[in-house]
Amino acid sequence: MLKMPLEALAGVWRITLPLPFELSSVNVYLVRLRDGFLLIDCGLGSGESLAGLRAQLDSLNVPWRAIREIFLTHTHPDHVGQARRLLALTGAKLSLHRDELDQLLRIARGGEKPVWLDHILHTAGVPPTLVTRIEASFDRIRPNFQELVPDRVYEGGEILDTAAGPLELILTPGHSPGHLCLYSRDHRTLFAGDHILETITPNIGWLPGRDALGEFFTSLERVRPLEIDRLLPGHGEPFQGHREWIGQTRRHHDERCTQILTSLRAAGPRSAHALVSHLWSRPLAPFHHRFAVFEVLAHLEYLRRREQVFEEPANGHLLWRV
Ligand SMILES: [Zn+2]
Ligand SMILES: [Zn+2]
Numbered sequence: 001m002l003k004m005p006l007e008a009l010a011g012v013w014r015i016t017l018p019l020p021f022e023l024s025s026v027n028v029y030l031v032r033l034r035d036g037f038l039l040i041d042c043g044l045g046s047g048e049s050l051a052g053l054r055a056q057l058d059s060l061n062v063p064w065r066a067i068r069e070i071f072l073t074h075t076h077p078d079h080v081g082q083a084r085r086l087l088a089l090t091g092a093k094l095s096l097h098r099d100e101l102d103q104l105l106r107i108a109r110g111g112e113k114p115v116w117l118d119h120i121l122h123t124a125g126v127p128p129t130l131v132t133r134i135e136a137s138f139d140r141i142r143p144n145f146q147e148l149v150p151d152r153v154y155e156g157g158e159i160l161d162t163a164a165g166p167l168e169l170i171l172t173p174g175h176s177p178g179h180l181c182l183y184s185r186d187h188r189t190l191f192a193g194d195h196i197l198e199t200i201t202p203n204i205g206w207l208p209g210r211d212a213l214g215e216f217f218t219s220l221e222r223v224r225p226l227e228i229d230r231l232l233p234g235h236g237e238p239f240q241g242h243r244e245w246i247g248q249t250r251r252h253h254d255e256r257c258t259q260i261l262t263s264l265r266a267a268g269p270r271s272a273h274a275l276v277s278h279l280w281s282r283p284l285a286p287f288h289h290r291f292a293v294f295e296v297l298a299h300l301e302y303l304r305r306r307e308q309v310f311e312e313p314a315n316g317h318l319l320w321r322v
Pocket of ligand 1: 074076175176194
């Protein structure tokens with residue numbers, strides 16, 4: 001059944017597009033500009049997603065060419081996958097944060113077999129047969145990572161001028177390296193991307209050379225003081241109560257750190273893979289196992305930088321100890 005766009009506030013529509021995952025939809029936002037429209041995020045690169053977007057734009061009488069700008073909160077496949085197609089259809093200008101572009105290009109240029117992913121999984125102690133299955137589970141996702149040439153790269157702090165008023169770009173790394181939220185001070189509204197999601201804890205995975213979890217905590221504190229009556233997330237319905245959500249989410253990650261420390265104290269040095277088996281009692285499909293390993297690695301990196309855990313090499317793997 002065709003979803004209808006939701007007018008989230010005057011001149012701003014939430015458009016929900018399908019995803020073939022457990023998480024079954026992603027939101028993109030259409031914002032009226034003084035001339036034309038801004039599209040925030042693009043959806044997954046699929047025929048269903050494109051048809052869904054076209055149908056909902058039809059219901060608003062918005063032709064492709066009326067979209068003048070495409071802004072990406074971050075470059076995960078469900079937000080960036082359709083970008084290249086939409087840029088061709090609309091002729092719009094593209095903008096995103098520099099670190100998101102770098103991440104996208106690194107993955108897109110990795111080709112068929114991203115060596116860095118392989119290497120991290122092996123080092124984390126994932127058995128070779130499971131690494132192969134994880135790689136295979138990403139085959140259908142991989143086409144979503146395509147090289148893009150932006151017209152503008154942002155650092156955070158810039159203002160986008162729209163017919164719904166100015167939108168301030170707020171740098172919120174953690175869930176991804178250069179995630180940007182957009183804040184309307186006038187309407188006390190935050191386009192939250194995947195930084196804050198009402199019923200889901202945003203996945204915080206290990207990022208090369210970064211302290212993803214530490215950065216996520218800093219990003220939560222950056223958003224906490226803002227006056228927000230309406231959060232427009234990358235998935236799910238508009239909601240409010242960001243300060244309560246931030247408190248709960250912070251507690252969730254603190255508990256995860258405590259579980260890891262307890263496990264290492266009780267069982268001695270372990271690989272990230274062994275910690276996953278310990279922390280998730282149910283067996284995980286290869287696709288989800290990869291996210292779990294990266295999540296554990298992000299927590300270990302956070303604890304390592306605070307000298308609460310230490311790594312020791314063992315047979316080409318890394319073991320972690322308290
Ligand atoms: Zn995401
Ligand atoms: Zn997402």
